Amino acid sequence: MSQIRLYNISKIFDASPKEAKAALNMMAEGADSVQVKSQTGYSVGLYDINMTIDSGELHCIMGLSGSGKSTLVRHINRLIDPTTGEIWIDSPMSADGQPINILELSDKPLQKFRQSTVSMVFQHFGLVPHMTVLQNAAYGLRVRGLKKSERHDIARHWLSEVGLEGIEDSYPDELSGGMQQRVGLARALAVDTPIILMDEAFSALDPLIRNQLQDQLLALQAKLQKTIVFITHDIDEAIKVGQRISILNGGRLIQTGTPQDLQDNPVDDYVAQFMQANS
Ligand SMILES: Nc1ncnc2c1ncn2[C@@H]1O[C@H](COP(=O)(O)OP(=O)(O)OP(=O)(O)O)[C@@H](O)[C@H]1O
Numbered sequence: 001m002s003q004i005r006l007y008n009i010s011k012i013f014d015a016s017p018k019e020a021k022a023a024l025n026m027m028a029e030g031a032d033s034v035q036v037k038s039q040t041g042y043s044v045g046l047y048d049i050n051m052t053i054d055s056g057e058l059h060c061i062m063g064l065s066g067s068g069k070s071t072l073v074r075h076i077n078r079l080i081d082p083t084t085g086e087i088w089i090d091s092p093m094s095a096d097g098q099p100i101n102i103l104e105l106s107d108k109p110l111q112k113f114r115q116s117t118v119s120m121v122f123q124h125f126g127l128v129p130h131m132t133v134l135q136n137a138a139y140g141l142r143v144r145g146l147k148k149s150e151r152h153d154i155a156r157h158w159l160s161e162v163g164l165e166g167i168e169d170s171y172p173d174e175l176s177g178g179m180q181q182r183v184g185l186a187r188a189l190a191v192d193t194p195i196i197l198m199d200e201a202f203s204a205l206d207p208l209i210r211n212q213l214q215d216q217l218l219a220l221q222a223k224l225q226k227t228i229v230f231i232t233h234d235i236d237e238a239i240k241v242g243q244r245i246s247i248l249n250g251g252r253l254i255q256t257g258t259p260q261d262l263q264d265n266p267v268d269d270y271v272a273q274f275m276q277a278n279s
């Protein structure tokens with residue numbers, strides 16, 4: 001069953017609808033984002049993205065720097081609104097079990113949507129420095145209004161699930177990068193949202209620790225079946241963790257498939273080169 005559906009999502013940054021139209025027309029005629037930028041001055045974040053991410057899937061988004069990966073995931077929790085297109089998401093806040101058109105949510109429901117449905121793990125951990133590990137892991141539950149003993153019990157559980165026991169009272173700057181990112185993961189898991197967005201979450205870690213966190217993520221995923229959208233620019237990481245991989249180039253979605261599909265049937269040289277980097 002699909003959890004996230006994007007229809008015809010385009011994003012032209014900092015342009016009025018009229019200005020954006022000219023940029024979109026150029027893209028429709030086959031221009032690339034570099035040409036659009038040089039002729040109109042506008043940045044194409046994404047162009048005409050159609051994508052479905054299944055419930056319980058670990059879906060990797062790959063592409064070179066500037067290809068639109070962060071722009072794409074930030075649409076899923078509406079940190080960015082698209083210039084055109086629709087986003088439908090299965091959410092526990094939907095009373096009738098039908099997917100929600102998230103672009104129609106006003107401020108309050110949007111806040112509720114974010115709290116109930118999507119959490120995020122950041123590249124540079126995003127921990128609050130003056131809060132302990134336990135308080136950081138419990139942060140999202142505090143925002144939700146759970147009382148202290150309850151949120152600390154839940155946070156303790158998730159800290160132990162990610163292999164962090166006995167350091168609940170430490171502060172983030174006392175921890176290694178790998179440990180800080182485990183706290184970030186525990187914080188995302190504690191709020192129990194069906195969707196977790198991870199934007200280069202392991203990219204700042206050294207290879208050995210990164211490998212351990214990938215293994216841990218896979219073990220947790222086998223148990224929890226979250227819908228995880230995992231951005232990376234490292235094809236080895238994408239192949240290891242991704243059930244499917246979507247490859248972006250210049251704001252366009254070039255190909256989606258299992259690692260094997262992409263390896264066996266790359267649609268173009270860009271995809272083939274990514275896959276070759278692995279062999
Ligand atoms: N807030 C913004 N305002 C203007 N242009 C932006 C903004 N955010 C992103 N862009 C542009 O949109 C394009 C896609 O950027 P994005 O950050 O999504 O790429 P990325 O694939 O995440 O890159 P990286 O691997 O470096 O993180 C780039 O050309 C970028 O300059």
Ligand SMILES: [Mg+2]
Pocket residue numbers: 069070071
């Ligand atoms: Mg990015």
